[in-house]
Amino acid sequence: MAKHTLAKNIDKHLNETITLKGWVYNIRKSGKIWFLIFRDGTEFIQCVILKNEVSPEVFKLKTTLTQESSITVTGVVQEAPSQKFGYEILVKNIEVIQIAEEYPISLKEHGIEFLLDNRHLWLRSKLPNAILKIRHEVSKASRKFFDERDFTLIDSPMFTPNASEGTTTLFKTKYFDQEAYLTQSGQLYSEAAIMGFNKTYCFGPIFRAEKSKTRRHLTEFWMIEPEMAFYDINDNMELAEEYVSYIIQQVLENRRKELEILKRDVTILEKIKPPFPRITYDEAVKILQKNGRNFKWGDDFGAPDETLITKEFDKPIFIHRWPAETKPFYMKRDKNDDKYVLGMDMIAPEGHGEIIGGSQREDDLDLLLERIKKENLSEKMYNWYIDLRRYGSVPHSGFGLGLERTIGWICGIKHIREAIPWPRTIVRLSP
Amino acid sequence: MAKHTLAKNIDKHLNETITLKGWVYNIRKSGKIWFLIFRDGTEFIQCVILKNEVSPEVFKLKTTLTQESSITVTGVVQEAPSQKFGYEILVKNIEVIQIAEEYPISLKEHGIEFLLDNRHLWLRSKLPNAILKIRHEVSKASRKFFDERDFTLIDSPMFTPNASEGTTTLFKTKYFDQEAYLTQSGQLYSEAAIMGFNKTYCFGPIFRAEKSKTRRHLTEFWMIEPEMAFYDINDNMELAEEYVSYIIQQVLENRRKELEILKRDVTILEKIKPPFPRITYDEAVKILQKNGRNFKWGDDFGAPDETLITKEFDKPIFIHRWPAETKPFYMKRDKNDDKYVLGMDMIAPEGHGEIIGGSQREDDLDLLLERIKKENLSEKMYNWYIDLRRYGSVPHSGFGLGLERTIGWICGIKHIREAIPWPRTIVRLSP
Numbered sequence: 013m014a015k016h017t018l019a020k021n022i023d024k025h026l027n028e029t030i031t032l033k034g035w036v037y038n039i040r041k042s043g044k045i046w047f048l049i050f051r052d053g054t055e056f057i058q059c060v061i062l063k064n065e066v067s068p069e070v071f072k073l074k075t076t077l078t079q080e081s082s083i084t085v086t087g088v089v090q091e092a093p094s095q096k097f098g099y100e101i102l103v104k105n106i107e108v109i110q111i112a113e114e115y116p117i118s119l120k121e122h123g124i125e126f127l128l129d130n131r132h133l134w135l136r137s138k139l140p141n142a143i144l145k146i147r148h149e150v151s152k153a154s155r156k157f158f159d160e161r162d163f164t165l166i167d168s169p170m171f172t173p174n175a176s177e178g179t180t181t182l183f184k185t186k187y188f189d190q191e192a193y194l195t196q197s198g199q200l201y202s203e204a205a206i207m208g209f210n211k212t213y214c215f216g217p218i219f220r221a222e223k224s225k226t227r228r229h230l231t232e233f234w235m236i237e238p239e240m241a242f243y244d245i246n247d248n249m250e251l252a253e254e255y256v257s258y259i260i261q262q263v264l265e266n267r268r269k270e271l272e273i274l275k276r277d278v279t280i281l282e283k284i285k286p287p288f289p290r291i292t293y294d295e296a297v298k299i300l301q302k303n304g305r306n307f308k309w310g311d312d313f314g315a316p317d318e319t320l321i322t323k324e325f326d327k328p329i330f331i332h333r334w335p336a337e338t339k340p341f342y343m344k345r346d347k348n349d350d351k352y353v354l355g356m357d358m359i360a361p362e363g364h365g366e367i368i369g370g371s372q373r374e375d376d377l378d379l380l381l382e383r384i385k386k387e388n389l390s391e392k393m394y395n396w397y398i399d400l401r402r403y404g405s406v407p408h409s410g411f412g413l414g415l416e417r418t419i420g421w422i423c424g425i426k427h428i429r430e431a432i433p434w435p436r437t438i439v440r441l442s443p
Numbered sequence: 444m445a446k447h448t449l450a451k452n453i454d455k456h457l458n459e460t461i462t463l464k465g466w467v468y469n470i471r472k473s474g475k476i477w478f479l480i481f482r483d484g485t486e487f488i489q490c491v492i493l494k495n496e497v498s499p500e501v502f503k504l505k506t507t508l509t510q511e512s513s514i515t516v517t518g519v520v521q522e523a524p525s526q527k528f529g530y531e532i533l534v535k536n537i538e539v540i541q542i543a544e545e546y547p548i549s550l551k552e553h554g555i556e557f558l559l560d561n562r563h564l565w566l567r568s569k570l571p572n573a574i575l576k577i578r579h580e581v582s583k584a585s586r587k588f589f590d591e592r593d594f595t596l597i598d599s600p601m602f603t604p605n606a607s608e609g610t611t612t613l614f615k616t617k618y619f620d621q622e623a624y625l626t627q628s629g630q631l632y633s634e635a636a637i638m639g640f641n642k643t644y645c646f647g648p649i650f651r652a653e654k655s656k657t658r659r660h661l662t663e664f665w666m667i668e669p670e671m672a673f674y675d676i677n678d679n680m681e682l683a684e685e686y687v688s689y690i691i692q693q694v695l696e697n698r699r700k701e702l703e704i705l706k707r708d709v710t711i712l713e714k715i716k717p718p719f720p721r722i723t724y725d726e727a728v729k730i731l732q733k734n735g736r737n738f739k740w741g742d743d744f745g746a747p748d749e750t751l752i753t754k755e756f757d758k759p760i761f762i763h764r765w766p767a768e769t770k771p772f773y774m775k776r777d778k779n780d781d782k783y784v785l786g787m788d789m790i791a792p793e794g795h796g797e798i799i800g801g802s803q804r805e806d807d808l809d810l811l812l813e814r815i816k817k818e819n820l821s822e823k824m825y826n827w828y829i830d831l832r833r834y835g836s837v838p839h840s841g842f843g844l845g846l847e848r849t850i851g852w853i854c855g856i857k858h859i860r861e862a863i864p865w866p867r868t869i870v871r872l873s874p
Contacts, residue, residue: 053641082835112834135639148596165579169865208566210484396874403543404513434600443827
């Protein structure tokens with residue numbers, strides 16, 4: 013097969029004859045000229061077909077080419093200031109690979125359930141395409157950020173015998189003669205890994221069998237979880253704000269065109285730079301009460317609470333020092349008041365909710381054992397984790413960032429099911 | 444907490460006083476001087492403690508510090524030509540963070556099952572540490588390779604309603620009111636994605652409930668799967684050999700020290716450059732028969748077959764054009780002889796076996812439907828996949844590389860369970 017040019021690279025071939033391979037996105041006809049909007053997944057390009065520049069057979073394709081038919085286009089690259097991309101193709105020849113059957117997704121509006129049922133085709137449309145290119149950028153930027161800061165990637169296991177955050181939301185599978193649970197977080201494993209590697213991250217899928225049918229929940233999503241030896245809660249927050257700012261800057265730098273397609277207000281994103289505001293749980297509760305909300309100290313914040321708390325800020329904020337009862341056993345007590353733990357959540361602005369949860373971890377053997385006993389967890393099951401406090405325990409911290417929620421915020425989309433290629437929710441397992 | 448220097452960076456601080464935080468790896472005593480091998484996960488450093496350079500309390504630590512105790516070391520960086528790393532620390536002060544209980548893993552030899560049971564601690568040892576740093580490098584190089592070649596990362600789903608390679612080796616989970624299977628390959632999803640993005644890759648965990656208890660099997664492993672529109676089987680093989688060569692070159696460039704720790708013969712790796720030998724399935728069978736092996740045409744190659752076939756080559760080889768019956772329904776028939784499909788496997792040298800499986804995909808709607816019918820697969824289940832041949836079908840190809848097998852080969856280790864941080868096998872689900 014002859015090598016061909018990707019549509020995104022035609023600007024390097026001005027006035028040259030090139031070959032493109034891809035699909036028909038749209039056709040506009042007008043007498044002795046017709047226009048074909050061509051796409052190959054890397055760019056959308058206008059192709060101009062003039063009657064006296066092509067064979068009669070090619071000119072007649074205007075009536076036979078259907079939306080999403082696959083074609084090879086040969087033509088000359090010319091400047092086209094009126095086109096968004098700045099270049100178009102003066103067509104010399106078109107070869108048809110396949111004439112597509114009537115395509116179910118027209119360029120008009122469709123209902124979301126219909127589009128999700130046709131996710132395998134919907135991926136070709138402009139908006140999903142832009143969102144998932146931004147997703148790639150966020151993944152890439154995340155890895156780059158940690159790789160450049162001496163972190164080692166240590167993938168956590170997917171099958172686990174124990175649960176890090178309760179058992180009611182676990183997916184269970186028969187594992188030969190045993191039972192295994194699908195991971196809800198790599199954190200406990202990362203805590204072991206940092207004793208061997210100093211700073212680590214894991215980045216993989218996470219599973220939660222939550223019955224929640226909200227716009228912020230998926231049963232399967234991706235999480236990036238850095239963990240650092242010798243970091244306290246303040247180091248942890250500093251790293252988190254640097255990291256989130258870095259992602260945003262990388263997207264602004266490399267995916268501005270996609271943000272434009274999504275009509276995202278980039279001035280909001282341009283403000284995202286360290287430091288982020290830090291308020292305690294108690295201060296957050298006061299903001300709610302000041303705004304007339306009936307909120308009981310000790311409860312967790314719901315989505316409307318988070319939206320209200322973040323309303324006065326134009327950056328993500330940290331809420332730190334949480335009541336111990338609201339948080340898991342592994343969080344370290346605040347030495348100034350052991351009613352609180354050194355947990356910290358990062359809440360995105362514009363109502364996009366929590367994107368990071370993290371903490372300084374309990375590094376004292378006796379306090380950890382006490383917590384495990386108090387919460388009726390199995391000491392035997394957690395024995396390997398407890399070992400980490402027996403053999404050279406050190407202060408350490410970490411956090412987890414939810415990839416889809418972060419992408420949802422960056423793209424300005426309401427429901428995070430659009431931030432993952434193949435969304436899985438309580439009601440959706442296909443395609 | 445005061446900022447500290449990572450051990451791997453002390454060469455930038457010659458003659459300066461610095462602070463290290465980490466663990467005691469080993470201690471050697473000798474009268475008025477003792478030596479502490481310090482590790483912090485980034486490097487192993489010799490620290491020299493002279494009686495007249497430290498307080499009596501610090502000097503006495505030689506009798507109380509145990510293996511894996513956590514410490515803060517302050518001292519002056521000096522050149523040490525006798526040390527592998529080239530630098531050592533003249534200690535001024537040591538602060539103890541925690542005295543470790545008697546550490547189960549001594550510097551002597553232990554049995555593999557004991558080490559795997561203590562994987563959470565074993566990660567601190569030199570060999571696992573080196574292997575997993577190479578794993579990080581291979582992951583990083585893989586992403587870099589595809590990112591630089593206009594691929595978009597499109598993560599495939601973990602929960603699927605259908606199976607790409609038979610159902611006997613699937614893990615099943617209750618999914619609310621339905622049943623879900625854990626993914627065995629992202630390929631079918633990637634085939635949909637390339638119609639929207641041209642070239643994609645996915646890179647995530649893969650699950651196989653194989654009852655095989657061999658040194659090449661894990662129930663959970665990572666796979667990188669590129670898929671390319673408009674690539675035929677030859678393009679596919681070219682990309683695969685370029686990719687594998689690139690990984691090796693990156694490891695040689697950035698992880699030579701780790702290869703040395705593993706005593707890997709790097710001259711073997713240095714030879715890995717394109718092109719790789721390509722033989723057909725029929726030629727491979729002839730090699731076996733020539734070597735007196737009783738092998739029936741139409742069978743798949745076992746591990747001893749692969750070792751025998753690759754013996755005459757010092758690079759990975761491709762075996763292409765397989766009997767159709769040995770391969771899955773989605774592989775394209777060879778137009779020269781439809782007894783064969785355009786599949787291609789890459790077999791690593793030195794007995795490390797298959798590391799890549801791939802093919803050109805069947806892009807003809809009728810032939811695909813015929814194959815699905817013949818193999819008694821559910822047309823309804825695969826309807827979305829069949830759609831890809833209805834709406835602008837194009838020639839396309841792809842492959843999957845098994846991460847752990849590739850790492851096993853690069854590191855020269857026998858059993859791939861050491862190539863993943865938390866191995867999961869038929870008999871192992873913890874820690």
